[in-house]
Amino acid sequence: MIHAYDPRTGESFGEPIAESTDAEVDAAVEAAHAAAPAWRAAARPEVLEAIASALEANVEELWTVADRETALGETRLRGEVARAASQFRLFAEVLRDGGHLEAVISRQADVRRMNHPLPGVVGVFSASNFPFAFSVAGGDTASALAAGCPVVVKAHPAHPLTSELSAGVIRSALPDPALLGLVHGLAAGKRLVQHPDVVAVGFTGSIPGGKAIQALIDERPEPIPFFGELGSVNPVVVLPSAAREGLASGFAASLTLGTGQFCTNPGLVFVPDDADLVASLGTAVAGSSGSAMLSERIRQGYLDGVERLAKLTLLAEGAQGEAAWAVAPRVFTIDLAAFAEGLPAIAEECFGPSSIVVTYGDAAELPSVLERLEGSLTATVHATDVDEARPVAEALARRAGRLIWNGWPTGVAVCWAMHHGGPWPASTAPAHTSVGAMAIRRWVRPTAYQGWPSELLPPELRDDNPLGVPQRVDG
Known part of the structure; x- marks a missing residue:
């Protein structure tokens, strides 16, 4: 069982949460995977904005529960809920802009390329130090959902009740609650990483924790990308x-x-x-x-x-x-x-x-x-x-x-230009960021279409460009 603790007293409180069984992890991943096709076709910007509004509407309960589990205080936690909401709204803007698709057309060679969502579920490991902005309602969840990928989150044991509450708030705004799964416990994290329907993992935590996840990924028959943020001294x-x-x-x-x-x-x-x-x-x-x-x-x-x-x-x-x-x-x-x-x-x-x-x-x-x-x-x-x-x-x-x-490193703006990554051990993939608009790039992959009939092309790559996304044509 996982207990919530009050850092101010060191005492446990509330009802304990059972660690997720292998069957429960499998069920969460498989339900999320089944919900993916409809989600990719959904009006995702509107849903992301609805999630942001739901977080803001429930801020009183969210910060109160989180404060009991983290002792971070009302001002910090209210601000963090606002930041989490702003991340969902940013990715709504990203989707409407369409630039993340990187639609490229080379007419002479008759090749067209664009990014598509990864074909499966994204596994996310919550951070201890940000119960909202880097946890269930955090940037990994927001960017993966924006990309078109369902998410299963492994909750951090330092704030299990906040994780459950956050998941409930987000699910209330999703067209299918299965798009966001939540599991608890160390064994559940291992099962999540190695499930065949999980196609990428995001993690914020320690270097040993990151190495342990990478080792689990290395045991998989099929390797998957791992986007970990592990340690930083910030000179x-x-x-x-x-x-x-x-x-x-x-x-x-x-x-x-x-x-x-x-x-x-x-x-x-x-x-x-x-x-x-x-x-x-x-x-x-x-x-x-x-x-x-x-x-x-x-x-x-x-x-x-x-x-x-x-x-x-x-x-x-x-x-x-x-x-x-x-x-x-x-x-x-x-x-x-x-x-x-x-x-x-x-x-x-x-x-x-x-x-x-x-x-x-x-x-x-x-x-x-x-x-x-x-x-x-x-x-x-x-x-x-x-x-x-x-x-x-x-x-x-x-x-x-x-x-x-002439500033100080604490405080990371949620914006289009932000890069929150770095060489090892700051992150496992220094070309990518976990904060800002470009965080969505972790959960997409490019596909090129050569000599493809126009009728079979994605709308984003057609000459008439019915969705109006940015296209790079012949350079």
Whole structure:
């Protein structure tokens, strides 16, 4: 049985949820698969907008249940429901635009190509840290449904009741409730990944979790794509020309947002060897406060991580807070040469409100060290001198999927241009994103039609283009 826990007290509450049996997983996948043909022919933009409206209409119940399970608070959770709704509305826009189909016509060779939905069910693994935006109502679900694929979600055990409630709200707006399946339990996740009707998997979680899913996929007779977001330290480089005002407070706010439980948390900060600057960062963190982490397991993982970092110099420690699963923010410091000597182990992600401040004497020494970092979702440069920043920016561009100038990495806009991916271990497929309009590309595949009769062509590839989708003709 899976129990819901209150991170503020550490106590379980509510009725436990039974782990899904193999038969229940099979039934969910097969029902979703059977619902796919009608869904691909449905007016999907209108349905996606109806889902968005349903989420907004049920926000009171959604955030209340989620807060009991996550302790993330009303403001954060209301905002996350709004973000989840905005993702469904964005994909309604994507479908109406039609550009994701990438319709291409080469008349001289008589070849026409476009994207089609993957022919099966998408399996989605919910994230712990976003009970809405990266879970049952998250971007993987929204983008897969938009593409024309039914979805079966493996709920995260940190918020089972929120998962059930979210699924119910979404199903209320779907033409067929079977288009969204929900299963619980570790064994159910394995069964889901290996079901023959599952044609792709999306996952947000740990590196070990991602490797375990990949191993299960490798056991399948037929391989399928795996889009995993696994780990990221999100390096931030503060160059000598950077404006100092607001730098320390911005760092502390980004570090402690959501008790540091963001995949875009600034885990490494490179700063000039300036005592006043380093001290200001420490002072800002010392004045911050931690709060409850999402689960006892995640809390223990954070404590293990900071214990590993204890060999470094502790720069500052914030207040822990009073919740049962609360932790204190901690920031450590080390010089660039010692940091480089400790790579790659020293730069391993510590999920939670922890960061390493790396001091350097000469900015010219940074690029060679930055090149040795593992891939990240983001990389940030603080500077006012563009020429000074260029070598660092070039090094970071090869190690991250999103580059930020004079800002902080936490906060990922749901928009057309967003890329939320990066080189391993940030993601398993760095060409793809889990946030933004292009997330839909994970769940489609191209088909080319050569010498095909017009009557048999999809409408999107016909010369009369009855649906008015963007077409690229002869280049």
